[in-house]
Amino acid sequence: MREPVLTWCVPLELLCSHPLPVSAFLKTQVKLYTYRACAGKDEMGKMVSVINTVDTSHEDMIHDAQMDYYGTRLATCSSDRSVKIFDVRNGGQILIADLRGHEGPVWQVAWAHPMYGNILASCSYDRKVIIWREENGTWEKSHEHAGHDSSVNSVCWAPQDYGLILACGSSDGAISLLTYTGEGQWEVKKINNAHTIGCNAVSWAPAVVPGSLIDQPSGQKPNYIKRFASGGCDNLIKLWKEEEDGQWKEEQKLEAHSDWVRDVAWAPSIGLPTSTIASCSQDGRVFIWTCDDVSSNTWSPKLLHKFNDVVWHVSWSITANILAVSGGDNKVTLWKESVDGQWVCISDVNKGQGSVSASVTEGQQNEQ
């Protein structure tokens, strides 16, 4: 891929006017590799079809886009410091709200369960977490949490069974937990130094105690233990558990990544006794962690794939059988566990919106 130095020749003048750095060429080839890493191209596009393209009119990079519980509203956030909410029913897009209040790029948004009303949390580089709420059709800032000393990178609502609890992970290394106590009041608990030089992601464990659908006698009050996972710049995934005294304690360290853990996603419970967590990292690796018995707390990692670029985001489908992996090369791939326990790429999400440059297509043809 890399040309030897002797054959290399581009006049300086050309070099100076050439907008495309050499590394860009290398990068396109990297993309090729990703293409071939994925199974049957024929399947592509059949499995995934764009049904709605929302022009957000954000003025800068979008950093997150999340649908609400019903899949009818879309919240987006951007480096332009705004949070927007769209009604996207029936393939349409109606801007419901353009929320201003952050003073820096907004990294993530998270919808609360609708049983608590229409509530959206957002976190930003401005070190703040804002909880927005719709009242009488109008979205307004309901609460502002300024308890972090650095960028707040991730917000995640606890399962609705616990009440309104928001976990926030920050670059100051701390994780804070906001619990709504009524009357507009939020109680804050903070885990200091959870991840040295920064926590990048938080994700709650599902409320259903694994296996409870199968063996729990009905009528018995379920014994929920609140847990969540976090990933940080110390390359670690940590599992946290609420003790009986209400304090949060580090329960487990999961070590496999060799660089920043960019995202963690605890899979939704589908009634099986196994707990599953997906993690992705700056090192390009995506791991699937499974634990058959939460009490024994032995987690075993399985490498889903090693990508050639940062992997920014992992997201489980509602039925927890498909994992969407978003890589730094602007590529989204879908993965599914095969019968023999191997993770297979089942689809490349290619929006066909010009994201794949012509050179890639050419390169592909050349390869074939």
Next chain:
Amino acid sequence: MKLKEVDRTAMQAWSPAQNHPIYLATGTSAQQLDATFSTNASLEIFELDLSDPSLDMKSCATFSSSHRYHKLIWGPYKMDSKGDVSGVLIAGGENGNIILYDPSKIIAGDKEVVIAQNDKHTGPVRALDVNIFQTNLVASGANESEIYIWDLNNFATPMTPGAKTQPPEDISCIAWNRQVQHILASASPSGRATVWDLRKNEPIIKVSDHSNRMHCSGLAWHPDVATQMVLASEDDRLPVIQMWDLRFASSPLRVLENHARGILAIAWSMADPELLLSCGKDAKILCSNPNTGEVLYELPTNTQWCFDIQWCPRNPAVLSAASFDGRISVYSIMGGSTDGLRQKQVDKLSSSFGNLDPFGTGQPLPPLQIPQQTAQHSIVLPLKKPPKWIRRPVGASFSFGGKLVTFENVRMPSHQGAEQQQQQHHVFISQVVTEKEFLSRSDQLQQAVQSQGFISYCQKKIDASQTEFEKNVWSFLKVNFEDDSRGKYLELLGYRKEDLGKKHIKEEKEESEFLPSSGGTFNISVSGDIDGLITQALLTGNFESAVDLCLHDNRMADAIILAIAGGQELLARTQKKYFAKSQSKITRLITAVVMKNWKEIVESCDLKNWREALAAVLTYAKPDEFSALCDLLGTRLENEGDSLLQTQACLCYICAGNVEKLVACWTKAQDGSHPLSLQDLIEKVVILRKAVQLTQAMDTSTVGVLLAAKMSQYANLLAAQGSIAAALAFLPDNTNQPNIMQLRDRLCRAQGEPVAGHESPKIPYEEQQLPKGRPGPVAGHHQMPRVQTQQYYPHVRIAPTVTTWSNKTPTALPSHPPAACASDTQGENPPPPGFIMHGNVNPNAAGQLPTSPGHMHTQVPPYPQPQPYQPAQPYPFGTGGSAMYRPQQPVAPPTSNAYPNTPYISSASSYTGQSQLYAAQHQASSPTSSPATSFPPPPSSGASFQHGGPGAPPSSSAYALPPGTTGPQNGWNDPPALNRVPKKKKMPENFMPPVPITSPIMNPLGDPQSQMLQQQPSAPVPLSSQSSFPQPHLPGGQHFHGIQQPLGQTGMPPSFSKPNIEGAPGAPIGNTFQHVQSLPTKKITKKPIPDEHLILKTTFEDLIQRCLSSATDPQTKRKLDDASKRLEFLYDKLREQTLSPTITSGLHNIARSIETRNYSEGLTMHTHIVSTSNFSETSAFMPVLKVVLTQANKLGV
């Protein structure tokens, strides 16, 4: 924020980006002595372990060196992709030497760590850089304008980039271009920078600002833009950083003047070109954006100067700085609080006193309180602008319904503004479909259900079956839809009636050949032997003795024959004795056949003979006990059999029509996690449910826990594939299972149903339950609040107003299925409401019992309606919480004589009558309140359930809606509380009994309910629905929901879910058998139908007859037969005159339309009646009537 520090006066080099873990190499600095004035030198390697919160760096290796260093770099040369420690450490020494070390050997403690050494330079080597494209190329710079290019593959002979610059000068910095691999730049303290083109082997450009004050201490190429570089000056008179673009080399592009004194070092972040570090003699470490000049960050440092600064190549937020006070510090530029760190130091201090437990007491030291005065300084703010590496450029998140939301920010190849404008900020919503086969099979199933083409569907399944068992299951299922299902079952089990008949005849023939000819005369002996005694007994007509004698003499045949003559009683006794004596193999079978004791067979047969047992049951069992027996057999197979037999239990359950057990059994045997295996199960379940509906004329819409779980899992899968409408169709219609109701709501909303009351999130579930396309409220018809919301708001508390309305809605029975969604696809299903038994425990009602004087009935809790009439009734009608129900209350004035003011003082027996009165009263607009004998306890209890029961619904509605509002009330209609009514239809076919209500437990009908009712007050177990919703720690519920309930109460009705489940018709887990057995009830004489209504009966019966005569399909015939039976309910109601005038007049209208053969008009009227009438009043017969009308219409009779 400072992360780590090492006390060394040293040059530093980070391990290359590929390396993991991250190492920092330090080499004793040649420039100054440290505090010890030691002249020893060493090369050390430390590991950066961020998971260790202490400030210490872990030392990995120390190598004593004879050299001191001016420059140290770590190149990734020959580094393998695994990222093991490797590469090469390149050091620039004092005496013109360049030394290559092998870091892996240093770490390994090897003595021979030097790879190579070359002394070609004449002076100290201050500048070194590795080519990032060809890591074997290293450039070095020293005094006298010496620049060499070293090829690590051929280290002995360096190259030069061109002729030495004149005049000779020291080379202080050297740097390879970051974009073009043959471009190199060098700079010297004298102020000039030279750019070399290795291809041309000469300097191509010289950069100088003519001020002569630029004493270059730093040089760095732009990470992205090939033609840009910065130069830093250490001259205090010109402490600037100049940014140059080679295309405009006459003057600097930009000058950064942020330092007050000379700059000693700079470092440009490879991860974000907008971050340039610089440290100077003003003791500052700054991070600026070289593209704008803005200072983004100032590191908190002490007052010491830093002479070297480096970004960590792997961790973009980390940098290290070496200061003259003999320390290398590692910082993060992401800010953060150092509190935690300080705490850790304190902890560490404590731990040096014996691991927090100096005296082994088991008690850790008490935590040290840290003085707070430094709090202000402990917070270090992050960069003013977010670094590039935390700006997430891409994302994909799943959402409900198999949707995938993706966005991307197309990377600009460069940072030129013009292209950025083209950047579009789109978000894509995609549908993900991964289970095509699953979807198509689900589709087929749905089509089969809609078209009622069950037989062909089953046949297809049989044909496609892979295994014998699968084939069997589908064959059994298919039989359900055919004539003579029992006979077919027998055939499937391998028993053909005809075959048997043939065999039998053959045997008979054989036997007859041996029959001795009878005839001639015989003499009657009365001798003393047995014969004689028998004769005597016979002669005296003493059959009993005769039989005894015969038995005694083992003359069984004689005994039996005599016993037959001796009458039933004797025969029975004789049979018993015979069986007691006889021990042959088939005795027990014969016993069972004769005694009609099938339970015996089923319970005690060898499980290997399950087929035979099932065959026997199929042949002999009465319809009413049939399914229970099949059930029992299945249960035995499941519990006692081996794995093979366990699966066979499924067949028994299919015969029994027991959906719930089929599910349980199937689930046990199969791995249900795969969508297709779930599809396998659901296909069977759906078909079986349909079969049960058809054959047993029973409403199967109520589902048990397991089935509900499976169905919702199925619906979830469908939804996950985007088939939301299908998911809704398969979701059980009416169940109070919270997960199902939530899913239903979610599906409805996901479908994009217009959501009214969008702004009232407190009652998010009410809209979808609004009935659609129905006329506005008609007098006498109103809808009940739903219970669902209660599950949805588990933390809601029971409103004190509950009791006030409990009497108010007897008429508010829903007359249509609550499913306003796409769930109505199940054809002519009778509306599947019913009542929910759980609701009947109104905690308030129960709580108030003591206030009801003389109240002695255990079953009172189910009848909370009298409470409003208690004097203690806190809310008079029309005020307070009750107000909101007023509009729904047509028969509101409870002045009815049916309600004596103190009804409950009376004894148990009088209670019976009263409850019937209540029952009558519940027949909303019934003019006469005569007891509804034809439909005794169920209606009354049913009715009572609706108000009492809920407990929750009223409460939820009470606070979900602010008192006094009238708007959203409709939302609370259709309580699932009524869901159970239809199941009653099954039993009362010939069931008239005014069973004593005083003993509800003995009452076969009221059985499940009343048992349940009774246990409830006494055994308040948390209800299961609640279990999934523990009281959230959420007083905030108030805030967000407008809940006005006191928070103190636990507020949930005592458990009802369990009995509820058991009472479900689909899931008679424990009590079915008993239930069925107790069915036979003696008939009572019926009153005549009033003359004016007789016409209804004749018309309807006539119509059915006509249909029957023209119908050819056995299924239809069966349906019609069944319909004619079930219409008895109607006739009974007519006899009792319990139907409201609107209904009777509506029925007359239908009858008239039947006479004119205008069936569609009849159907319209039917719909009208159903939609405007009280459900419990009409549920028993209206659906049947619809079936008849539909059939008539279809057949055109």
